Amino acid sequence: MDPLEPVVTPSQTPAEPLRVAAESSSALEELATLDREPDVEAWRVRWLGRRSQLALALRGLGRLPASERAAAGRALNQAKKELTEGCRNRLAELREQATRRLGALDVSLPGRPLPRGGLHPITLTERAVVAAFAAMGFHVIEGPEVELDYYNFEALRIPADHPARDAMDTFWLAPPEGADARRSRPLLLRTHTSPNQIRFMEANDPPIRLIAPGRTYRNEATDATHEWMITQTEVLAVDRGLTLAHLKGTLYEFARRLFGEDREIRFRCDYFPFVEPGVEVSVSSPGGWIEILGAGMVHPEILARMGYDPEAYTGFAAGLGVERIAMLRHGIRDIRRFYENDLRFLRQF
Ligand code: DAH
Numbered sequence: 001m002d003p004l005e006p007v008v009t010p011s012q013t014p015a016e017p018l019r020v021a022a023e024s025s026s027a028l029e030e031l032a033t034l035d036r037e038p039d040v041e042a043w044r045v046r047w048l049g050r051r052s053q054l055a056l057a058l059r060g061l062g063r064l065p066a067s068e069r070a071a072a073g074r075a076l077n078q079a080k081k082e083l084t085e086g087c088r089n090r091l092a093e094l095r096e097q098a099t100r101r102l103g104a105l106d107v108s109l110p111g112r113p114l115p116r117g118g119l120h121p122i123t124l125t126e127r128a129v130v131a132a133f134a135a136m137g138f139h140v141i142e143g144p145e146v147e148l149d150y151y152n153f154e155a156l157r158i159p160a161d162h163p164a165r166d167a168m169d170t171f172w173l174a175p176p177e178g179a180d181a182r183r184s185r186p187l188l189l190r191t192h193t194s195p196n197q198i199r200f201m202e203a204n205d206p207p208i209r210l211i212a213p214g215r216t217y218r219n220e221a222t223d224a225t226h227e228w229m230i231t232q233t234e235v236l237a238v239d240r241g242l243t244l245a246h247l248k249g250t251l252y253e254f255a256r257r258l259f260g261e262d263r264e265i266r267f268r269c270d271y272f273p274f275v276e277p278g279v280e281v282s283v284s285s286p287g288g289w290i291e292i293l294g295a296g297m298v299h300p301e302i303l304a305r306m307g308y309d310p311e312a313y314t315g316f317a318a319g320l321g322v323e324r325i326a327m328l329r330h331g332i333r334d335i336r337r338f339y340e341n342d343l344r345f346l347r348q349f
Contacts, residue, residue, distance in 0.1 A: 151195035238315035
């Protein structure tokens with residue numbers, strides 16, 4: 001019997017209270033045979049739950065002739081008390097048995113030391129990046145890794161024929177099974193975290209100060225500085241009166257927090273379709289400058305399309321490469337080390 005299916009509904013035959021009360025002894029017999037807590041719980045729902053015969057009968061008492069009501073009520077309440085107590089006792093017994101079984105184990109015996117896990121170096125660096133921006137008042141959002149062409153490219157001013165697409169070799173995804181291939185919108189693995197900018201601006205008004213960490217994918221050959229999956233962190237601020245000076249100040253402060261005072265950082269002009277002007281930032285390392293992020297002032301056309309007044313509001317954005325930052329912090333020369341799962345490498349962090 002399905003415990004959730006009422007057998008009798010109050011509007012039909014009022015359950016015969018005395019029969020219901022009498023059945024409680026068979027319920028108690030059944031209870032004694034149950035030796036798992038979830039079974040006891042199912043039993044409780046079936047016999048004592050809101051839709052149990054007992055509950056229905058109690059609810060139907062008012063419809064009995066006055067002469068029968070008192071006796072029926074007493075019988076039902078007695079049955080309810082027995083079942084409730086039975087249930088409580090059975091649970092206590094089961095728990096005691098479990099404790100006794102555990103007691104037979106000598107937990108003080110020395111065993112082999114368990115190997116301790118640790119956080120992945122990329123997780124550690126991602127947390128440091130998030131903490132640096134959080135300290136400056138940015139809050140964290142997340143977006144999907146399977147993304148629409150629209151958010152990954154179109155809305156960021158990278159139309160289908162734009163050469164910037166070539167630089168981001170894309171993993172395109174087949175349309176979901178059963179979908180009409182001609183009508184479904186192109187899906188891909190996001191090539192960067194920038195689509196989070198659009199997703200957030202679409203749904204929110206300025207002022208905005210957010211970061212969006214996460215994985216990104218590119219269908220490209222790997223070498224010492226390129227991987228097909230990398231972790232980025234997007235930064236976006238939109239407010240009245242933000243300038244390139246705010247962007248530079250924020251990124252300097254970020255670099256100081258992550259790399260200390262001694263590393264030099266360098267800004268140079270760069271081009272990204274969704275910012276104007278665009279810059280790239282590199283950090284000094286013994287082997288030369290290493291680029292860790294792209295950034296710029298949010299393109300006014302994007303602000304306008306998001307419904308913001310580009311005369312009143314300006315914004316800055318950045319996309320940081322977390323692997324590159326981890327490489328700089330720890331002096332790692334080959335990005336592929338991170339995802340080879342070689343414990344000799346991973347245990348060092
Ligand atoms: N999304 C760019 C990339 O992955 C990086 C980037 C550049 C992000 C400039 C930005 C930006 O937000 O303003 O290559």
